[in-house]
Amino acid sequence: MTEAELLDLCRQGDARAFAQLVEPHRLKVWAVCSRITRNQQDAEDAFQDTLVAAWQNLHKFRGDSQLGTWLHRVAANASLAVIRRRKDVLSAQDDFLDVVDPAPSVADRVTTVAAVRAAIDTLPDDFREAIVLREVAGMTYQEIADHQRIPVQTVRSRISRARARLVAELTPSIS
Missing domain, CATH: 1.10.1740.10 (RNA polymerase sigma factor, region 2, helix turn helix motif)
Structure with a gap:
């Protein structure tokens, strides 16, 4: 059907x-x-x-x-x-599991997943919601803007800032 x-x-x-x-x-x-x-x-x-x-x-x-x-x-x-x-x-x-690289060992993957979880947990609610809607749900910036009732540029800013915070949070853990 x-x-x-x-x-x-x-x-x-x-x-x-x-x-x-x-x-x-x-x-x-x-x-x-x-x-x-x-x-x-x-x-x-x-x-x-x-x-x-x-x-x-x-x-x-x-x-x-x-x-x-x-x-x-x-x-x-x-x-x-x-x-x-x-x-x-x-x-x-x-x-939830967020596999960054399917090749690492189980121990490395668990460590990476735990680090990603912890990093996502540090994000403010509005940043976390925007990045999840973009990366998990695959929503467009316009769809996220409509959902959150904010301008598209604010969505872009939130996602950019969320990504920057995640990179900053994860960089010491990955190296």
């Missing part, structure tokens, strides 16, 4: 069609939730909230953007809502 046909079935209340519709986007939505919340349990909550919100608000999806982009926005919003609800219990534990 095409995405349009699945959307029609979903809007008629077909839960199985919804499962088929979101399946191709599941991993990226999970990655957005994981990286924004930085916590396994919070990411699970945000992921579930994303699916519920997407199901309940599918009638609002106008098709102006791709479904995946819309789902990533819903995921980012759900993740930020979870962070706001649980700001005091955030931890640096999460389950």
